[in-house]
Amino acid sequence: MAKGLFATYHPAVCMLFFLAAICFSFCTQHPVYVVMTCVFAGAYLIYLKGARPFLRSVGAFIPMVVFIGLLNSLFNSAGASLLWRWGPFSITVEGLCYGLAVGGMLVAVLLWFSCYNEVMTEDKFTYLFGKRMPTISLMVSMISRWIPRMVSRGHSVYDSQEALIGCYDQSKSGKVKRGLRMATVLAGLGMEDSVQTADSMCARGYGSTRRTAYARYKWHVREYVVLGLLIALVLANAVLLVVGTGSFKFYPRMSNIEFLWGYVTYALMLGMPFLVELERLKR
């Protein structure tokens, strides 16, 4: 169970939030927007999983940001303020900043996906789409049960055949042969199992009528409120982006950074997981 009140909201609300956060992060390279989305995504990840996993993932992302920033500035010499020139390559302040903004954008998207994984567990996903696609959601559920079973069974088959015939042939070709044999055994066992699983499904009336889906989540007033807020903020931000407050020119010279109302709506939207915690203050 993920930490925080936001994770307890109806999966549709969480889904909308993450969709919005990820899409908006992709849509703008305005430095303030990029910094905001990075900060909120990072803060939420720390809140969900603690500082250590956050640092670990950021540690992996930073080289990427630097790499993209350098690469962009190396091959894109459109900027006006020259920093350094070497043969055909020239590094400009604008190019470097643009590269950093793109890198930051990617980092934000990755961080949001990490948060998504924590909050939107598989059962929430299948719940959301289960009603629309009962067969697919059942398949997802069955497959996610089947894979770990196959892996652990593969281990036992491997153990037993290595112990029996492994000593006769330790060559590469012998190992390949045994690998193939293991696949045959697993396939045979799998078919045998699936017959029994099918029996178990039929015995419990699978296919007897239109399926319904067990719902673990209900809509409460607070869910409607947050959903309404989210929709309003998404619309507001979308409008503001389209009319141009979120656009930012890097080339040939960077625009000045000034205060925009768009920052407020954007922060409110991305800060939703923290805003819902305000409910605690009432108590």
Place this chain on the structure above:
Amino acid sequence: MEDRNQHEFALEVEDYSFTYASSDVKALDSITFRLRKGSFAALCGVSGSGKSTLLRAFKPEIAVAGKPSGKIRVLGDDPYELSPVESATRIGFVMQDPENQIVTDTVWHELAFGLENIGMDVDTMHRRVAETAHFFGIGGWFDRRTTDLSGGQKQLLNLAAIVVMQPAVLVLDEPTSQLDPIAAKDFFDVLERVNSELGITIIIIEHRLEDVLPAADRVLFLGKGGRLLYDGDRDGFVRMLVEDKSGFDVALPAATRIAVCFNRSGKSLDAGGAYPVTVREGREFLDQKARQEDGSLMEPRPLGREVPPENVALSAKDLWFRYTKEMPFVLRGVDFDVHAGRIAALVGGNGSGKSTLLSALSGVRKPERGRIANPRKLHVALMAQNPKMLFVHDRLLDDLMEWSSVGSYSEGDAIDMLERFGLEDKRNRHPYDLSGGEMQKAALAKILLLDPDVLLLDEPVKGIDALAKAQIGEILTELALKEGKAILFTAHDLEFVSEIAHTCSMMFGCEVTCTQDAHGFFVDNLFYSTPTARIARGILDGCVMTADIAASINAEGTA
């Protein structure tokens, strides 16, 4: 829908016969019986007597293909004429394998699965699932993933996922054969509650008469050729088995077999006295006998078993093992020797590390610390828990020949081996079509063809009937004593261990806590011992097998 309450009988079977699609011989031969609502019936029978076929006939969705004749009624209706939803909810079916019956990935989804299938509305579904989870005590692991459950929990979940649909009749096909004894007991306790508190009619196929007889108020016994040989109460069933000497009496509970010993030695039961079934009844019986008999006639004379001399084949020193660096240790400082010419048993609860120790001893899994010495470079063979894992071909004989080149044996050797295991007439069968006992024997046969010096067997008698068990026991004894092979096997069946093992070791918490000669082990253990030992404790001390009791009462009597 018709009112279910107007019928007196949950199940009615009249002159029912069945022939498999592929054969002309009747698998079930004019069977007739009626089961009152709310009864708990045990369906017993020798292997291949058509028990499963009979039970599956109640459920058209999973019935065996073939030609049936006669009449079957479930609460007065022909199951073939019920609507699919009605059929799904009226008769619940629990099968043998806990693993394969589970369809979905989470416990809550599995519970809801059947209700989703019959299109139940969400509010009612919530209520049913909650009620059922509560009844079965599943609340604590409601959110768990099904792959993380123990075997016992899985089978309880399967039962709950059927009961949630509120069936009138519950049909179970050997539901506990894959479980360890503790989990099996738990399962039976819950099953008895389902019967007594919910009034659901139960009919169950079960090898463990020890567990099922105390619960059943009705016993049906199928003989060879699918004929119903007995239909009646428990005591009549026991008497029938004792008298007909078909060999099935080895499956009787220990308490009953002890009483049978007295009976056969000429000291018959009190007139009208019912045969004891549980350990408590067995103790009462034995105690009463001890006070009746002249002291000299009943003296503990356990047979004991000579333990062959030490002859180290494999030796593990201070083994520490874990599957990955992130996981906890599964073996902690295990010292263990396997001796040639001896049968050693390894017992202990699930997850105590038994299977891992076998894997480590086989040399497949390298320990993190410690080492395994195989000074004479002996050939070690490991038999996995699931015998199916050994087979890849469509014919049993082809399968046995799979390793003929590496193991250098001929087809004649393979046929001899099949004969040794009494499987010669099964040589053209598909290995997967063998019964549990036959499959286990076939797997052992395949391994023996490689002529290993050390045999490591993981639960070789799991889920198989008493007759097949006895046969495997005989072969293992022969292999150790006559051919000098080193044998180490794990088992949950303590009776089997007491009957064939020379030494017995107990594993607990990833360590081997003690190793002792098998007889001494069961005498010294208070709870973790054979039912016979628990019955005889304080009355005929030192008796751990039925044969010990027989010796204790016979010796003087015959002299």
